[in-house]
Amino acid sequence: MNKIKSPDELLKLQENIRASRDPNKPCVTICAGTGCLAYGTQKLIDNFKAEIERRNLTGTVDVRTSGCHGFVNEVL
Numbered sequence: 189m190n191k192i193k194s195p196d197e198l199l200k201l202q203e204n205i206r207a208s209r210d211p212n213k214p215c216v217t218i219c220a221g222t223g224c225l226a227y228g229t230q231k232l233i234d235n236f237k238a239e240i241e242r243r244n245l246t247g248t249v250d251v252r253t254s255g256c257h258g259f260v261n262e263v264l
């Protein structure tokens with residue numbers, strides 16, 4: 189992947205990613221940031237993928253990992 193050098197290049201990358209995805213295909217995104225990995229998210233990711241395979245859903249559901257989503261304020 190090339191380094192993004194301008195806002196226009198970032199927008200172009202965003203457009204390309206959107207164009208490459210099927211909007212009707214479910215996609216589960218699981219955080220694989222440092223904090224979540226420390227809490228065991230890799231096991232969740234592995235189990236999710238295994239369950240999709242077990243249910244013969246491979247290719248019909250995407251599982252993606254992301255970086256940290258940042259701090260989340262919990263409303264009590």
Ligand code: FES
Pocket residue numbers: 219220221222223224225255256257258
């Ligand atoms: S590491 Fe997962 S939300 Fe921050």
